[in-house]
Amino acid sequence: MEEKINLxxxxxxxxxCRKGKILAxxxxxxxVALGGFFPGYYYYQAKVNSNFVTxxxxxxxxxxxxxxxxxxxxxxTGNSLQSxxxxxxRQRGLIYTFxxxxxxxxxxxxxDRVETNDLLANPYRSNNDMNFRFIVSQTLTVRSSDVETIxxxxxxxxxxxxxxxxxxxxxxxxxxSYIFTDLNKIKPQMLEEATKNAAAAADEFAKSSGSKVGxxxxxxxxxxxxxxxxxxxxxxxxxxxxxxxxxxxxxxxxE
Numbered sequence: 072m073e074e075k076i077n078l079x080x081x082x083x084x085x086x087x088c089r090k091g092k093i094l095a096x097x098x099x100x101x102x103v104a105l106g107g108f109f110p111g112y113y114y115y116q117a118k119v120n121s122n123f124v125t126x127x128x129x130x131x132x133x134x135x136x137x138x139x140x141x142x143x144x145x146x147x148t149g150n151s152l153q154s155x156x157x158x159x160x161r162q163r164g165l166i167y168t169f170x171x172x173x174x175x176x177x178x179x180x181x182x183d184r185v186e187t188n189d190l191l192a193n194p195y196r197s198n199n200d201m202n203f204r205f206i207v208s209q210t211l212t213v214r215s216s217d218v219e220t221i222x223x224x225x226x227x228x229x230x231x232x233x234x235x236x237x238x239x240x241x242x243x244x245x246x247x248s249y250i251f252t253d254l255n256k257i258k259p260q261m262l263e264e265a266t267k268n269a270a271a272a273a274d275e276f277a278k279s280s281g282s283k284v285g286x287x288x289x290x291x292x293x294x295x296x297x298x299x300x301x302x303x304x305x306x307x308x309x310x311x312x313x314x315x316x317x318x319x320x321x322x323x324x325x326e
Contacts, residue, residue, distance in 0.1 A: 123288050128269030128319045130261040136249035136311045139221035141213040144239035148203040155207045173224035183210040248308040265319035273323045285324035293318040
């Protein structure tokens with residue numbers, strides 16, 4: 072991981088700036104050597120201003136989602152409201168049977184209300200002949216901590232399509248959200264690592280500059296972010312494996 076050190080020389084003569092450049096080179100070399108202190112999770116930036124130094128400590132941890140929320144919105148069309156509602160009920164039964172086969176119990180499923188759209192009641196409908204009058208839909212939401220079972224079932228839901236069940240195209244594109252809920256459990260450990268890394272950066276800077284690290288002048292925890300473990304353009308909730316990251320910014324007095 073690239074390590075950066077930013078130095079501000081101030082408005083001194085050329086000798087001071089040249090000295091600053093030599094110091095920057097020494098710090099960069101020290102930073103490379105220090106990279107093994109916390110492999111993959113360590114970097115720092117240092118900025119000299121008056122008699123204190125600002126350092127950043129990064130901590131990262133790979134985690135796995137512990138909650139899956141799967142929304143199955145299915146749609147039925149027809150010209151008879153009664154038969155269309157009967158069909159939505161039949162298909163709902165097929166979905167419950169499929170979920171049970173995949174190891175997902177009925178108590179993990181909640182049903183949204185059945186939605187009915189009468190196209191004849193729509194004043195903005197097309198003048199073209201309609202093949203059907205009614206659109207009836209319903210959403211079943213599966214909530215489970217067994218993310219592996221949900222992921223496996225999602226890959227098998229072509230069985231439902233083969234039985235004539237039509238899923239809403241929008242929900243079908245990204246129907247499951249994988250969420251990590253144990254952030255509070257790992258926060259103390261990650262903050263400790265980030266603070267250690269910041270302190271190591273400050274110590275290394277102090278050695279190279281002939282000074283000594285004093286008390287903390289100011290500290291900022293930073294924001295925790297949860298991202299896909301692997302770089303991707305997709306939404307982070309689409310992935311089971313995630314990376315939690317936090318950067319702590321700490322200012323130390325130099326003695």
